[in-house]
Amino acid sequence: MTQPNSDSKATAAPWAQAENLQPEVKPWWLDPKVMLPLGALLLLLAVVVFWLPRQINPAVVQPITTTAENPASSKPSPTAAESPWTEAQLSKQRRETQDILAELLDKQRRLEKSNVKQWAEQPFAEAMATANSGDEYYRQQQFEQAKQQYLATDQQFDALLSQSQQVLKENLALGLQALADLDPTTSQTALELVLAIDPSHSQAQSALARAQVLAQVLQLAKESDQAIQLNQLDQAAAKLKQAKALDPSSTFLAEKQAELNQRLAQRNFAEQMSAGYSALQANQFEQAIHSFKQALAIKPGAADASSALTQAQNGQSLSQIALHVRRAENHMAAEQWQQAVAEYDLALAVDESVVDTKIARLKANVRLQLDQTIQTLLAQPLRLADSQVYAKAGQTLADARSIANPGPRLQSQINSLAAAMKAAQTPVQVQLQSDNETQVTLYRVAALGAFQEHALDLKPGQYVLVGSRPGYRDVRKEFTIDGSQNPLVIQIQCDEKIASL
Structure with missing residues (x-):
C-alpha cells in the first residue's frame, strides 16, 4: 500500500481506522517551504511544526465501522497554509471528535452484543451510515461537521439502546402470551429474540424451555x-403424565388433568358401586361395606352410596345377629347355658333393640342360674345339714321339676339333688368309745359325760367332739358324716397328763 503524503495525517478518519482494525500512525513530513519565509522563527517553527504535531496526533481508536479509506481519493492537506494556531484548533476538534468516537464504540459493542441486527437491522444500518458520513468530513479535516455526524450517530445508538428494552418487553409479553395460547412457533421466536437481547433473562429462559417442548406436550395431550x-382412561392418564414430565408448570395440562380426574372418579365410583351391590346380593356384607365406603371416599356425600352403605351395614347386622342367635339356640339345646347367654350378649351388642333376642337371653339366663345353683348344692352336700340351705335346696328342686321337657342334664341334676336331700335327712349310727374318765361333749348337740361306749344317730354333717379330764390336756376331734360309713366308730379320751407344778 502506498504511504500517504504528509498532508494525509489530518484527513485520516478515526471511524474508518476503528472499522479497519488496523491502527496507523502517520507522522508529519517536514516541508522546506514552511521554513524559508519564517527563518527568524526557525526555532519556534521547529517546535510547532516538528514537535507539536507529533504530540497532538489523534490516538488510534478501536475499529467499529466497515468504511475503507482510499488515500488516493483524499484531498491533500493544506498544512503548508495553516498557522500553528489553526493547527492547534484542529487538534482540539480532533480530540473532541475522538472522545465521541470512544463512546460510540462502547455503544456499538453493546448493540451488537444484543444482536441488534435481529430486531433493528435498518435503523442500525442508518446509524452506521451516519458514522461513515462523519468519517468523510473527518478526512477532509472538517472536524466540526464530523463531530455533528458522530453526535447524530450517538443519538441513533441511544435510541436503539432504549428501543432494545422496549423490544425485549414486547417480545417477552408476546412470547408468554403465545405460550399461554399454545402457539409454540410464535412463542419460541419471540422468546429467542428476548434472549438475543438479554441472554441472562431468567424468565425468558424458563419460558423458552417450555415453548421448545410445547409441540410435544400438545401431541401428548x-x-x-x-x-x-x-374410554381408555388409564392410557389417557399415562399420556398426560408424560406431558406433565415435559412441562410440570403448564396450566393447560393442569386443566386437562382436572377433567380427566373427574372422569376417572366417575368410573371408579361406578366400579365400586357395582362391586358393592354384587357383594350385597351374595350376602358378602363386609366386602359390600368396603366397596360402598370406597365409593364414598371418591364422591363424599353421594346419596346412592350412603344409602347402599346403610343397607349393607343393616344386612351385616342382621346377619351377625342371626348367627349369634343360631349359635345360642344350639347351646341351649345342648343345655350349655353359659355359652348360650354369651352368644345372646354378642347378638345384643350388634343391636340391643331386638326384643326377641332380649327375651331369649332372659330365658337362657334363668336356666343358667338354676344350673349353677344345683351344681353348687351338689358340690357341697353337707351344707344341706343347715336348715336354710336345705329349704333353698327344696325350692330349687321344685323349680327344676316344674320345667317341662327337661333335658338330660337337668333331669340328672334333679335326681342327684333329690338324692342328696334325702341323704341329708337320713341319720347314721355313730359309736363313741372313751375311757370312762373323760368328760365328752358333742358340740351343738349335747354333753355326753364319761362313758366307755355311747351310741348316737346323727344326720350327715360336720361335728366336733371335745374331751376333758382333770390333770390331763383336753382333746378335740372333728368328724364328718356323709353316709359312706354306717355305723361310724369314733374314739375319744384324754391321755396326755399335764406336768405338776
Whole structure:
C-alpha cells in the first residue's frame, strides 16, 4: 500500500481506522517551504511544526465501522497554509471528535452484543451510515461537521439502546402470551429474540424451555384426548403424565388433568358401586361395606352410596345377629347355658333393640342360674345339714321339676339333688368309745359325760367332739358324716397328763 503524503495525517478518519482494525500512525513530513519565509522563527517553527504535531496526533481508536479509506481519493492537506494556531484548533476538534468516537464504540459493542441486527437491522444500518458520513468530513479535516455526524450517530445508538428494552418487553409479553395460547412457533421466536437481547433473562429462559417442548406436550395431550374418546382412561392418564414430565408448570395440562380426574372418579365410583351391590346380593356384607365406603371416599356425600352403605351395614347386622342367635339356640339345646347367654350378649351388642333376642337371653339366663345353683348344692352336700340351705335346696328342686321337657342334664341334676336331700335327712349310727374318765361333749348337740361306749344317730354333717379330764390336756376331734360309713366308730379320751407344778 502506498504511504500517504504528509498532508494525509489530518484527513485520516478515526471511524474508518476503528472499522479497519488496523491502527496507523502517520507522522508529519517536514516541508522546506514552511521554513524559508519564517527563518527568524526557525526555532519556534521547529517546535510547532516538528514537535507539536507529533504530540497532538489523534490516538488510534478501536475499529467499529466497515468504511475503507482510499488515500488516493483524499484531498491533500493544506498544512503548508495553516498557522500553528489553526493547527492547534484542529487538534482540539480532533480530540473532541475522538472522545465521541470512544463512546460510540462502547455503544456499538453493546448493540451488537444484543444482536441488534435481529430486531433493528435498518435503523442500525442508518446509524452506521451516519458514522461513515462523519468519517468523510473527518478526512477532509472538517472536524466540526464530523463531530455533528458522530453526535447524530450517538443519538441513533441511544435510541436503539432504549428501543432494545422496549423490544425485549414486547417480545417477552408476546412470547408468554403465545405460550399461554399454545402457539409454540410464535412463542419460541419471540422468546429467542428476548434472549438475543438479554441472554441472562431468567424468565425468558424458563419460558423458552417450555415453548421448545410445547409441540410435544400438545401431541401428548391430543393422544390423551383420543384415549378418552375410546374410554381408555388409564392410557389417557399415562399420556398426560408424560406431558406433565415435559412441562410440570403448564396450566393447560393442569386443566386437562382436572377433567380427566373427574372422569376417572366417575368410573371408579361406578366400579365400586357395582362391586358393592354384587357383594350385597351374595350376602358378602363386609366386602359390600368396603366397596360402598370406597365409593364414598371418591364422591363424599353421594346419596346412592350412603344409602347402599346403610343397607349393607343393616344386612351385616342382621346377619351377625342371626348367627349369634343360631349359635345360642344350639347351646341351649345342648343345655350349655353359659355359652348360650354369651352368644345372646354378642347378638345384643350388634343391636340391643331386638326384643326377641332380649327375651331369649332372659330365658337362657334363668336356666343358667338354676344350673349353677344345683351344681353348687351338689358340690357341697353337707351344707344341706343347715336348715336354710336345705329349704333353698327344696325350692330349687321344685323349680327344676316344674320345667317341662327337661333335658338330660337337668333331669340328672334333679335326681342327684333329690338324692342328696334325702341323704341329708337320713341319720347314721355313730359309736363313741372313751375311757370312762373323760368328760365328752358333742358340740351343738349335747354333753355326753364319761362313758366307755355311747351310741348316737346323727344326720350327715360336720361335728366336733371335745374331751376333758382333770390333770390331763383336753382333746378335740372333728368328724364328718356323709353316709359312706354306717355305723361310724369314733374314739375319744384324754391321755396326755399335764406336768405338776
